[in-house]
Amino acid sequence: MPGEFGLIAKYFARPTPSAVLGPGDDCALLQPSPGCQLAVTTDMLVAGVHFLPDTDPGRLGWKTLAVNLSDLAAMGARARWVTLAGALPTVDEAWLAKFADGLFACAREFGVDVVGGDTTRGPLNLCLTAIGEVEPGRALRRDGARPGDEIWVSGRPGLAALGLAHLQGRVSLPEPWPRLCVAALEKPRPRLALGQALVGVASAAIDISDGLLGDLGHLCRRSGVGAALRLVQLPQLRDLAGSGDSYDADLRRLALECQLAGGDDYELLFTVPAAQHTRLGAIAAELELPLWCIGEIVAGEPTVTVFDPDGQAVEFARKGYDHFGQ
Amino acid sequence: MPGEFGLIAKYFARPTPSAVLGPGDDCALLQPSPGCQLAVTTDMLVAGVHFLPDTDPGRLGWKTLAVNLSDLAAMGARARWVTLAGALPTVDEAWLAKFADGLFACAREFGVDVVGGDTTRGPLNLCLTAIGEVEPGRALRRDGARPGDEIWVSGRPGLAALGLAHLQGRVSLPEPWPRLCVAALEKPRPRLALGQALVGVASAAIDISDGLLGDLGHLCRRSGVGAALRLVQLPQLRDLAGSGDSYDADLRRLALECQLAGGDDYELLFTVPAAQHTRLGAIAAELELPLWCIGEIVAGEPTVTVFDPDGQAVEFARKGYDHFGQ
Structure with missing residues (x-):
């Protein structure tokens, strides 16, 4: 040996x-x-x-x-x-x-x-x-978000947490989701090309390792701004929960929880001045990576307010993963 | 919390x-x-x-x-x-x-x-x-030692291992050695000033974290040279073992073993072309740090030969600390 x-x-x-x-x-x-x-x-x-x-x-x-x-x-x-x-x-x-x-x-x-x-x-x-x-002065920091900026996210956050639930036998996912979710968990792809494409475009960025809400909260605190997150604009996982007679409300709830608070995603969450909105479509097309505008930065306390599809503010208890704090 | x-x-x-x-x-x-x-x-x-x-x-x-x-x-x-x-x-x-x-x-x-x-x-x-x-090209690497170079070491290697033996109750050290040895173990001082002073002077360097013999062996292998180490030139720990009637042969043996094979010293072991010999005295004086010429680099197999005070080659079984190999 x-x-x-x-x-x-x-x-x-x-x-x-x-x-x-x-x-x-x-x-x-x-x-x-x-x-x-x-x-x-x-x-x-x-x-x-x-x-x-x-x-x-x-x-x-x-x-x-x-x-x-x-x-x-x-x-x-x-x-x-x-x-x-x-x-x-x-x-x-x-x-x-x-x-x-x-x-x-x-x-x-x-x-x-x-x-x-x-x-x-x-x-x-x-x-x-x-x-x-x-390049000096060009890094995407967490502290550059300003009121009026759009909030964007790449890929499909939540898949990694669903993959973990699947491996732990806590959920039965329909095909082809087991493979996609386990791949997101076990073989995440760091969004290096996206990060570099966002230099000069995004005002702030963070990767989603602790969960979307938790990491958006970090970004808001560092920038001294609030955020309005609109559920209806999140990447839809509707087909995951089926529809009509096969609609699985428990699975839909779990998927939403994973999207908002599941860790381990390693997608990028970033803010973009509204004037840059049209640039994002070109970046998404060039990188063949979906990008979603999921809300906007607001002035005020550094809190994240989540709005349901009816425009009502809703509460989420579990805001992210904290190794010592939960 | x-x-x-x-x-x-x-x-x-x-x-x-x-x-x-x-x-x-x-x-x-x-x-x-x-x-x-x-x-x-x-x-x-x-x-x-x-x-x-x-x-x-x-x-x-x-x-x-x-x-x-x-x-x-x-x-x-x-x-x-x-x-x-x-x-x-x-x-x-x-x-x-x-x-x-x-x-x-x-x-x-x-x-x-x-x-x-x-x-x-x-x-x-x-x-x-x-x-x-x-500066580019100026780093002290392990692979620059050449036959004829002198081998030097800073400070008093072995103190840290003696300090550990003391804390573990395996040895009874006379005053003031317990304090000195435990300090060497618990509060080592990285030889940053020495390292920088050796740029342009030393041909190769390594820090002694695995033991003097073991680390000298690493340096020899990287440089493709052998080494002759002369015990009589090592920093003397004679007063540690007493003298005359109070001479403690077991303690002298342990001290030598710690000098040669004790880890955790964080002194620098380095090689110097003979032409640079006189520079070392000035560096030692300026840094108020003893420096010892303990042998020389030789051509041939990358092995370390240890010579006793009579000039006889002697064997040491334990050549250094290896977390998985011993």
């Missing part, structure tokens, strides 16, 4: 063409693009908290990187480099090989190099730090 | 004058110095593996950052920014406050800003990523 250093070399030391010096020294050496700012983010994923301990290691490898890149996407940054630290309870080479395959598949797909890392024994824990680049 | 986001803000979101944007957004934004390369390193510390679970949280906070900065020191980089991710089994605010105090004391002392992070519930695990800067 190889030692720690052998394990690192065997599974994680792959060519790093974008680095001056990759794994194997005290530090990686990287040459930033002239004039660019760095966008840096770190995420820690813990077995039993962020993923089921028996999660397929290949999918876990993909997701570990994807959720990190999603934070770069939310800043409008280009993804460049990542470091990976991992604690493993045992040396399971088959597990490591699959995890590395998933991780590097995601790295290839989104053009980043894994330039350094650390492995140790311990309860399963994965920590990635991603570094991206963005 | 505050939620996750409140905890982050309360204990870890402090002013970050060196960042364009600090904690609270999807990413931190950093402006690198024009033309510089980045040195990036990540370390994961696990309770029960890297530190005793009941370690004083203030000292743990210091050390968590210090060991990361030590990797920057070993590259000759200037420390700039760090991100911190942590898994905590419970929300213990007194623990968090002390941990943050220790972490930020180290950050102030060495001039870095904590620009971002992540907290989650889970078995106690701390992961830091540090980013430093160095």
